[in-house]
Amino acid sequence: MPRSTFPLLAELPDLVYLDSAASAQKPAAVLERLDRFYRHEYANIHRGLYALSETASEAYENARARVARFLGAGEDEVIFTANATAAINLVAHAYGDSRLRPGDLILVSLLEHHANIVPWQMLRDRRHLRLEAIPVDHRGDIDLGAFAALLERRPKLVCITATANTIGTVTPLKSMIADAHAAGALVMVDAAQAAPHMHLNVANLGCDFLAITGHKLYGPDGIGALYVRRDILADLPPFLGGGGMIRSVSIAHTDYADGPRRFEAGTPAIGAAIGLAAALDFIEAIGFARIVAHDAALLAHAEERLPEISGLRIIGRPRHRAGILSFVIDGLHPHDIGSLLGESGICLRAGHHCAQPLMEHLGLAGTARISFAVHNSMADIDRLVDSLARVRQMLR
Secondary structure, eight states, X not given: OOGGGSHHHHHOTTOEEXXXXXXXXXXXXXXXXXXXXXXXXXXXXXXXXXXXXXXXXHHHHHHHHHHHXXXXXXXXXXXXXXXXXXXXXXXXXXXXXXXXXXXXXXEEETTOOGGGTHHHHHHHHHHXXXXXXXXXXXXXXXXXXXXXXXXXXXXXXXXXXXXXXTTOBBOOHHHHHHHHHHTTOEEEEXXXXXXXXXXXXXXXXXXXXXXXXXXXXXXXXXXXXXXEOHHHHTTOOOXXXXXXXXXXXXXXXXXXXXXXXXXXXXXXXXXXXXXHHHHHHHHHHHOHHXXXXXXXXXXXXXXXXXXXXXXXXXXXXXXXXXXXXXXXXXXXXXXXXXXXXXXXXXXXXXXXXTOHHHHHHHTOSOEEEEEOOTTOOHHHXXXXXXXXXXXXXXXX
């Protein structure tokens, strides 16, 4: 995909953007759709009895249908949220507070972003639950033997990333979900990093909850989506109260709306949802077969060239990696690497990447992380390596 598809990159031809795991740049098609909505179509939704509101309402619900198709879900199984973090917190409150009992066990993995750890710690403390970590092996893959042993303790909920935001590990979701279900657990999948890089089908995976976020999918920030299996969603109590999530309200009692709208209190991010739909159109026009092949070629080139830098060590060697690679250089702090590369127009991430438990397990304070998008090229990696060589020379 040419850089010219992304206006910011077209305006900054010398910029090498390797931080899409934090947030992806926005293609022109998404920006144009947002502009059209706010210039020509804007109104609040669902309650206005005039054409502009009805048109906006239709566009918003069409966006829900677009997300549902993207995930292989039903429209009545997709809740719009502010981001993946909000989606996970919604599950922790709506499901966790109402269904889990003192002493129940939740499993998370050592690969998780803090967004799939902290809400469960908070729930543990509220409900007096137990929380245990699924370990990883020397490659950075889930330790499936340890996972099987933990399942013998009959957890109620397993929370697992689809792709680790630190070292790019792709987890064996389908088999883990099947094993968790056999042990009587439901499964919450954090797919924020996976969704831009691989086809996800919730019906095929069999998961119970799955979260994505728009800003990593070439879409707007402030929008995400949560898939909840239909039979589970039907019985979940609402998390936030207010307008939009009700049928009727009296001082004595409120009747709540059915389906996803029960969890969408207040005025939603209407334009962002519509922009997310445009982003999903953009991704699927490229096709996941091309995206997966592009990622693999970039990763192979990076894994070949980065070791040219003296003292550089790639972190993790998972069997399957998607679009993300972390490294350290002996004697150099990741923040110094990131800062000096930034002065050369190379954008990457440095630090613990909101994954401190994994960093502690690896014995690292942090790493430098590169993450790929459809606009990246072999030349971007070559620029990175050349710049790293200069940084290495400066700081030795």
